[in-house]
Amino acid sequence: MSEQPLLAVSDLAFAYNGAVAVRDVSLEVRPAEIVALLGSNGAGKSTTVKAIAGAHKPQHGRISFRGEPIAGEPCHVVVRRGITLVPEGRLVFPQMSVLDNLRMGGHALSSAADAARNLDRVFSIFPRLAERQAQLAGSLSGGEQQMLAIARGMMSSPALLILDEPSLGLMPKLVQELFQLIQRVNGEGVSILLVEQNVHQSLRIAHRGYVMEKGQIVLSGTGQELLGNEFVRRAFLGH
Ligand SMILES: Nc1ncnc2c1ncn2[C@@H]1O[C@H](COP(=O)(O)OP(=O)(O)OP(=O)(O)O)[C@@H](O)[C@H]1O
Numbered sequence: 001m002s003e004q005p006l007l008a009v010s011d012l013a014f015a016y017n018g019a020v021a022v023r024d025v026s027l028e029v030r031p032a033e034i035v036a037l038l039g040s041n042g043a044g045k046s047t048t049v050k051a052i053a054g055a056h057k058p059q060h061g062r063i064s065f066r067g068e069p070i071a072g073e074p075c076h077v078v079v080r081r082g083i084t085l086v087p088e089g090r091l092v093f094p095q096m097s098v099l100d101n102l103r104m105g106g107h108a109l110s111s112a113a114d115a116a117r118n119l120d121r122v123f124s125i126f127p128r129l130a131e132r133q134a135q136l137a138g139s140l141s142g143g144e145q146q147m148l149a150i151a152r153g154m155m156s157s158p159a160l161l162i163l164d165e166p167s168l169g170l171m172p173k174l175v176q177e178l179f180q181l182i183q184r185v186n187g188e189g190v191s192i193l194l195v196e197q198n199v200h201q202s203l204r205i206a207h208r209g210y211v212m213e214k215g216q217i218v219l220s221g222t223g224q225e226l227l228g229n230e231f232v233r234r235a236f237l238g239h
């Protein structure tokens with residue numbers, strides 16, 4: 001495809017105290033794409049997205065965003081460039097209101113007007129959070145907390161939103177709702193890199209996907225191709 005990728009990762013490697021977690025990882029996210037990053041436990045998915053978001057400094061490889069090199073930049077700089085990672089686990093501030101949690105997500109924005117506009121936009125995508133904006137985040141249901149974590153990620157106006165296992169621990173009905181929300185966020189023009197264990201549903205909404213095993217990418221293709229791929233079916237879909 002001729003279009004310049006929004007995010008391009010090549011030959012990325014990262015080791016924790018000498019223990020290699022990721023090597024030779026190359027992947028791309030193009031504008032307005034949903035890209036799934038799949039793989040079993042310990043495959044290196046979180047390590048990869050943390051390196052992209054600036055939480056880990058890669059020992060090797062290149063990461064470029066909008067054509068500019070970003071590998072090794074700290075998180076707050078990467079956020080300002082337009083990449084936001086919503087990490088594994090529901091990391092909301094339980095003693096703060098929903099509204100204050102969202103405001104924390106927008107603090108990287110330059111103006112109060114931008115923050116207010118963003119809040120309106122986020123509330124239109126997540127009406128349930130608008131209804132509960134005064135409630136303490138810790139009193140939200142697990143599913144609502146996950147929505148809040150994603151909504152907070154949206155507050156910094158990312159061009160690329162990275163979600164690390166957003167559906168973990170949610171009941172099937174909420175998983176369905178979450179995937180619809182991810183599609184709505186993407187419909188607003190936000191590119192999404194989606195780390196998921198929920199392989200079937202992710203591949204149904206993903207334009208493309210990558211499969212990791214033991215720190216490396218072993219397979220890539222369109223969502224449809226991967227859904228029909230024999231290795232994917234055997235390893236993740238149980239048939
Ligand atoms: N902070 C850490 N210190 C040492 N080793 C780590 C650390 N975090 C991850 N690892 C190791 O790096 C490898 C890749 O882990 P990573 O968390 O990236 O996998 P993952 O694909 O996200 O798995 P999961 O699906 O279980 O979340 C694993 O072998 C893991 O034990």
Ligand SMILES: [Mg+2]
Binds near residue numbers: 088
């Ligand atoms: Mg992980």
